[in-house]
Amino acid sequence: MTHAKFGAIDVLEYEQGNLQSGTxxxxxxxxxxxxxxxxxxxAPAFLxxxxxxxxxxxxxxxxxxxILCLLLAELSAMMPGRTGGSPSYAYPAYKNRWPRLAPHVNGVTAWMYWVGWMPVAPLNMILASxxxxxxxxxxxxxxxTPVSTFIPYWTLAITAVGLLVLSIPAYLGIRFGTSMATILAVLSMIPLTFLSIGFVFNLDAANWSELAGxxxxxxxxxxxxxxxxxxxxxxVAYAFPLLWTVIAYEAAACYIGECKNPGRDAKIAMTLEGGYGVFVYTMLPISFVVVLGAQAISDPALVDPKTMFVTFASNIFPGVAGVVMEWLMAIMLIIALVLSALNSLMGCSRSLYQMSLDGQxxxxxxxxxxxxVPDRAMMTNVAASLGIAFMGGAIEIYSFSNVGYLGSFVPVLIAYYLLRNDRPNVRRPFKLPEYFKYIALMLAALYFFVWLIGGVIYSYIGGQAIYYFLGIAATFLYLPLYWYRKWEDRRAGFSEAATAASTSGS
Incomplete structure (x- = not known):
C-alpha cells in the first residue's frame, strides 16, 4: 500500500458494517x-x-x-462502511500506527460509547413518566427504593412499556425507524423552535438588560x-453534565453507514445537526432569561423543565389558558424524550455490532x-436499559453514563489527527482545512480535562461520587468480554485446524 508521502492514492482498509442502505x-x-x-x-436545570x-x-x-460534528462528517464520509458512530472511526487510525494497541482502543472506545448511550433510553423514559x-x-x-432513590411503580411500568414499544421500530430497521423518528422530530422541533424565538411574538415581554454582563x-x-x-x-464541574447534552447531536454519525450516498449525506446531516444544535442551545436560554428574568428563574420550582416551559409560554401568550399550555408543553417534552430513547436503542446497538465484527x-x-438490524445487540440494549431503570433518578444516571460517553471521544479525536497526519491521501469526499487536525487534538485535551477533573468535582459537589466510579468500573467490563471473544476465536481456530487435518487425512 502506498502512503501519502509518495504522492499516490491511499486506500484505507477496515471491517465493513454491511447494514442496509435504507436512508x-x-x-x-x-x-x-x-x-x-x-x-x-x-436548559431549565442549568439556568x-x-x-x-x-x-x-x-x-x-x-x-x-x-466542530466535533464537522470532524465526524469527514471521518464518516471517508469510511462509509463503518457503523456504530464515532467510536468506529478510531480503529483504522490506530491500526495503521500501533497495530497491537488498536484492537483495545477500538474495543474500549466502542464499549464506553455504549455505556454512555445505552442509559439514555431508560433515563428519558423515566423523565417522560x-x-x-x-x-x-x-x-x-x-x-x-432499589439503590438510593425512591422510584414509583408507575414510573417503572411506563419506562418498561415504553422501552418494549420502542424496540419494535428499532427491530424493524432504519426505514421504519426513520419514519417514526421523522414524525416525532417534527412534532418536537416545531414547538422547540417556536419557543427558542418566542420573544419575537411579544417584544414587550422581553427585558434585554437581563443579559448585560x-x-x-x-x-x-x-x-x-x-x-x-x-x-x-x-x-469546570458543570461542564461534565453539560457536554453530555450539547455534543449528543453527534449521534447522527451512527447512521451514515446506512445512507445511500454517505459521501454527500455525511456532510449535510452533520452540518445541519450542529447548526440546529447551536441555534436551539443558545436561543432557548436567551429567551428564558430575557422573558422570565433572574428573579423568576431563582425560584427552585423552575428547575422542573415542565414548570419553566409553562411559565415561559404563559408570559409570551398570557391569554392562553394555563391548562392548555401545561398539556402542550408536557406533550412536547414527552415526544422529545421518546425520540431520544428511540435513538439510544437504535444507535448504540450498532456500536456493539461493529465491535463484534472487529473482533473485540x-x-x-x-x-x-x-x-x-443487529437485533441481538439491540435487544441487549433493551434488557440493559430495563436494569438501568432501577438505578435511581436522572442525576445518578447522568453521572454514570457520561463517564463512558464523554471519555469515548478522546481516542476518536486523536484518531482524526492520526489519519490526517499519517494517511492524507485517503479519499475524503468531505475534507476540512489541514489545521483542523490540531483543533482535534486541542478538543481531545479539553474533553479529557472535563471528563477527569470536571467529572470528579461534579460528582462530589452533587453527592454522586459512587455513580461516577461505577461508570469507571463499567468501563473495565470490556476486558472479560474481550477475553471471551479471544477464547471464541481460539476455539474456532482449533475446530478449523481439526477439520483441515481430518480432511487431509482422509
Missing part, C-alpha cells in the same frame, strides 16, 4: 435530533444554577460540539462565587435479522 441525510438528521432535543431538560452566565458557558461548549403521571394524576406515592442569578458578576464555590470550579466482542452480536 439518506434526512434520516440520519432526524434520528440524530434526539441529542439536540436534550436541551429541553438541560437555575447559573442564571445569564449560563449563556456564554453553553455557547462555548456547543460550538465545540459543532414524570409528565405522564402528572398529566393523568397517577399515584406516585407507592414504589420501591451575563450576571449570576443574584446579580453578581460572571466570575463571582456560585453557591459558595469558586466560579471556575463550578464551570462476542460473535453473538454479529447477527442481523431480515431487516438488516
Amino acid at each position: 439518506n441525510w434526512w434520516g440520519a438528521f432526524v434520528i440524530g435530533l434526539a441529542g439536540t432535543i436534550l436541551v429541553t431538560g438541560a 437555575t444554577v447559573f442564571g445569564a452566565s449560563y449563556i456564554p458557558f453553553i455557547t462555548f461548549f456547543t460550538l465545540t460540539g459543532v 414524570f409528565y405522564i403521571t402528572h398529566l393523568f394524576g397517577l399515584d406516585t406515592t407507592s414504589g420501591i 451575563f450576571p449570576q442569578l443574584d446579580g453578581t458578576s460572571f466570575f463571582s462565587e456560585i453557591n459558595g464555590y469558586p466560579a471556575w470550579m463550578m464551570y 466482542f462476542p460473535r453473538f452480536y454479529q447477527h442481523l435479522n431480515k431487516n438488516h
Whole structure:
C-alpha cells in the first residue's frame, strides 16, 4: 500500500458494517435530533444554577460540539462502511500506527460509547413518566427504593412499556425507524423552535438588560462565587453534565453507514445537526432569561423543565389558558424524550455490532435479522436499559453514563489527527482545512480535562461520587468480554485446524 508521502492514492482498509442502505441525510438528521432535543431538560436545570452566565458557558461548549460534528462528517464520509458512530472511526487510525494497541482502543472506545448511550433510553423514559403521571394524576406515592432513590411503580411500568414499544421500530430497521423518528422530530422541533424565538411574538415581554454582563442569578458578576464555590470550579464541574447534552447531536454519525450516498449525506446531516444544535442551545436560554428574568428563574420550582416551559409560554401568550399550555408543553417534552430513547436503542446497538465484527466482542452480536438490524445487540440494549431503570433518578444516571460517553471521544479525536497526519491521501469526499487536525487534538485535551477533573468535582459537589466510579468500573467490563471473544476465536481456530487435518487425512 502506498502512503501519502509518495504522492499516490491511499486506500484505507477496515471491517465493513454491511447494514442496509435504507436512508439518506434526512434520516440520519432526524434520528440524530434526539441529542439536540436534550436541551429541553438541560436548559431549565442549568439556568437555575447559573442564571445569564449560563449563556456564554453553553455557547462555548456547543460550538465545540459543532466542530466535533464537522470532524465526524469527514471521518464518516471517508469510511462509509463503518457503523456504530464515532467510536468506529478510531480503529483504522490506530491500526495503521500501533497495530497491537488498536484492537483495545477500538474495543474500549466502542464499549464506553455504549455505556454512555445505552442509559439514555431508560433515563428519558423515566423523565417522560414524570409528565405522564402528572398529566393523568397517577399515584406516585407507592414504589420501591432499589439503590438510593425512591422510584414509583408507575414510573417503572411506563419506562418498561415504553422501552418494549420502542424496540419494535428499532427491530424493524432504519426505514421504519426513520419514519417514526421523522414524525416525532417534527412534532418536537416545531414547538422547540417556536419557543427558542418566542420573544419575537411579544417584544414587550422581553427585558434585554437581563443579559448585560451575563450576571449570576443574584446579580453578581460572571466570575463571582456560585453557591459558595469558586466560579471556575463550578464551570469546570458543570461542564461534565453539560457536554453530555450539547455534543449528543453527534449521534447522527451512527447512521451514515446506512445512507445511500454517505459521501454527500455525511456532510449535510452533520452540518445541519450542529447548526440546529447551536441555534436551539443558545436561543432557548436567551429567551428564558430575557422573558422570565433572574428573579423568576431563582425560584427552585423552575428547575422542573415542565414548570419553566409553562411559565415561559404563559408570559409570551398570557391569554392562553394555563391548562392548555401545561398539556402542550408536557406533550412536547414527552415526544422529545421518546425520540431520544428511540435513538439510544437504535444507535448504540450498532456500536456493539461493529465491535463484534472487529473482533473485540462476542460473535453473538454479529447477527442481523431480515431487516438488516443487529437485533441481538439491540435487544441487549433493551434488557440493559430495563436494569438501568432501577438505578435511581436522572442525576445518578447522568453521572454514570457520561463517564463512558464523554471519555469515548478522546481516542476518536486523536484518531482524526492520526489519519490526517499519517494517511492524507485517503479519499475524503468531505475534507476540512489541514489545521483542523490540531483543533482535534486541542478538543481531545479539553474533553479529557472535563471528563477527569470536571467529572470528579461534579460528582462530589452533587453527592454522586459512587455513580461516577461505577461508570469507571463499567468501563473495565470490556476486558472479560474481550477475553471471551479471544477464547471464541481460539476455539474456532482449533475446530478449523481439526477439520483441515481430518480432511487431509482422509
